[in-house]
């Protein structure tokens with residue numbers, strides 16, 4: 001018998017999924033990030049042109065998404081560290097809620113800042 | 115809703131679901147439904163149970179996609195619109211219908227050194243273990259396992275890596291690692307630290323979510339991760 005989504009529909013599994021997907025998305029984004037930083041080496045004009053490009057709403061929105069992903073990945077990582085290093089038993093759900101909360105807070109703060 | 119539509123797995127791995135109609139009864143369990151089918155509709159249906167009261171661990175099946183003990187799962191809690199889907203446990207070879215071959219599951223308990231290794235004989239005084247001692251408390255939290263295989267069937271890592279010892283065997287090893295009377299701690303930590311042991315766990319917590327005894331194999335495995343890491347640092351592995 002193969003298991004399907006029904007076997008996995010519980011909060012801890014979603015937390016795993018968010019952590020894995022945000023990790024993959026960040027890994028995909030990093031090369032772009034470094035390329036952007038590399039533009040500075042080609043002189044001010046190139047960097048300025050690039051920075052002007054990032055002023056577009058769509059690019060702004062994706063920057064925000066990346067930052068939220070980073071917050072989610074960080075919070076998920078802290079949750080995992082706590083689960084594996086502290087002798088916990090009953091507050092794993094609390095931990096999960098805390099991870100989600102940190103992500104949300106970071107997302108909102110950034111949305112205000114951008 | 116006086117009749118249940120029940121889809122039951124027939125055959126082996128390449129089988130299919132067969133539809134049965136079962137009268138609804140008060141306080142009916144999923145095991146009652148399967149037993150009704152076997153007694154009244156299909157005598158050849160293969161399934162397992164023994165105690166009917168949540169002690170023996172033999173009645174686990176996949177109910178509406180989720181691994182459960184069937185003798186203590188009420189139909190009222192799991193039926194959707196008068197429908198049930200009942201299959202064999204996942205991650206284990208199917209013998210026939212709802213019966214799986216549990217050998218690899220229990221062989222892994224042996225591989226994780228799940229046997230108690232006594233350090234005293236019957237002529238010695240019984241050991242005194244304080245109920246509040248940390249070791250006793252840790253073992254207590256994990257000791258009530260009935261070997262039902264629900265956690266094993268729910269674990270993704272078992273599906274990805276056939277060698278993985280799995281939540282139940284590791285949970286068992288953790289109770290013994292905390293048993294002050296046991297004399298095989300080193301060998302056991304080596305057994306669970308090896309390739310597909312405790313460090314292969316991804317902390318998905320499906321085992322903990324589904325365990326009918328409300329144990330937390332995830333916590334036990336995290337304990338083993340810490341114990342094996344500490345033993346490694348001390349050069350004991």
Ligand code: SF4
Nearest residue numbers: 269315316318319321
């Ligand atoms: S916590 Fe570990 S053992 Fe439990 S289901 Fe997840 S991967 Fe499997």
Ligand code: SF4
Nearest residue numbers: 259260262263265325
């Ligand atoms: S740990 Fe829980 S789910 Fe796993 S075999 Fe034991 S009782 Fe069953």
Ligand code: FES
Nearest residue numbers: 166170171173185
């Ligand atoms: S029949 Fe024994 S646990 Fe269900």
